[in-house]
Amino acid sequence: MARFDQLSLRERALIAAAVLAVVITLWDTLLMQPLEVKRTALSANLDTLQSSMAATSQAINAARATDPTTIALGKVKTAERALAGVNSDIESTSAGLVPPERMIEVIRDVLRQRRDIGLISLRSEPVASLLPQSTAGPYLHPVELVLEGRYLDILRYLRALEELHWRFYWKTLELDNAHYPLDRVRIELSTLSLDRTWLGL
Numbered sequence: 001m002a003r004f005d006q007l008s009l010r011e012r013a014l015i016a017a018a019v020l021a022v023v024i025t026l027w028d029t030l031l032m033q034p035l036e037v038k039r040t041a042l043s044a045n046l047d048t049l050q051s052s053m054a055a056t057s058q059a060i061n062a063a064r065a066t067d068p069t070t071i072a073l074g075k076v077k078t079a080e081r082a083l084a085g086v087n088s089d090i091e092s093t094s095a096g097l098v099p100p101e102r103m104i105e106v107i108r109d110v111l112r113q114r115r116d117i118g119l120i121s122l123r124s125e126p127v128a129s130l131l132p133q134s135t136a137g138p139y140l141h142p143v144e145l146v147l148e149g150r151y152l153d154i155l156r157y158l159r160a161l162e163e164l165h166w167r168f169y170w171k172t173l174e175l176d177n178a179h180y181p182l183d184r185v186r187i188e189l190s191t192l193s194l195d196r197t198w199l200g201l
Contacts, residue, residue, distance in 0.1 A: 020177065023151050027175055031155060039170050046130065046169075049138075053131045097191045098166035100141040107145060107189070110160050116153040120146040120184065127196055142171065142190035151183050158187075 062075065098106050104122070111119055125142035147154055161168065172188035 020180075023177065023183075024175075027151065027155075031158060032173065035170050035173060042169050050130050057131065096165070096167045097193075098164075098168060100191055100193045100195070100197070102166075103141065103143055103168075103189075103191055106164065106166055107143065107161070110157065110164070111147075113160070114149075114153065114157045117147050117149040117157050120148050122146075125188075125190075130192075138192055138194050139196050140169070140190045141193060142188060144172075144186065144188050146184060146186050148179065148182050148184045150181065151177075154183060154185050158185075161189075 059078070060076065104124070107122065111117060122143070122145045125144060128140045128142070130138050130140060147157065149157075158173075168189040168191060170187075171190055172186065174186045176184040176186070178184075
């Protein structure tokens with residue numbers, strides 16, 4: 001620090017800019033890129049699931065409105081078989097996801113093991129149905145948390161979450177280094193459930 005203080009203002013600014021560039025590069029390479037790949041894959045699964053549910057819902061509604069009764073019953077049975085397939089896909093997609101009622105507990109438990117990280121805020125977001133313009137399930141249960149700490153400490157916390165036997169959907173991960181030497185990270189996580197019940201904070 002003494003040597004740093006002896007440098008000119010221009011030299012100190014150049015060193016600070018270089019350190020910041022290294023931090024941003026490490027953040028992107030070690031965390032953002034792998035998480036973006038995973039987020040893209042999970043988003044594709046959700047999009048496929050939503051499309052299947054929408055098509056099945058339309059088929060059921062069309063079958064119920066069809067006359068004569070025998071034709072309607074045939075379409076309903078076909079739609080029910082398709083719905084059974086969608087439910088199977090839902091169970092496969094949600095396998096290993098943290099249950100909504102345990103989501104906050106899991107996040108806090110991992111955080112308690114990281115005394116070097118501060119929790120700025122943790123709040124649950126409104127539950128959303130995967131089926132557009134519908135109140136039917138399955139449902140996404142989202143949570144937003146804001147953490148503050150040193151870059152490597154935050155990175156270790158996020159890796160600890162990734163290494164849990166429970167899985168999350170990673171929606172948003174934003175880094176704010178305006179509070180140097182501490183960084184702030186805003187994270188949006190969610191899980192999937194057939195139950196709309198959501199235990200708020």
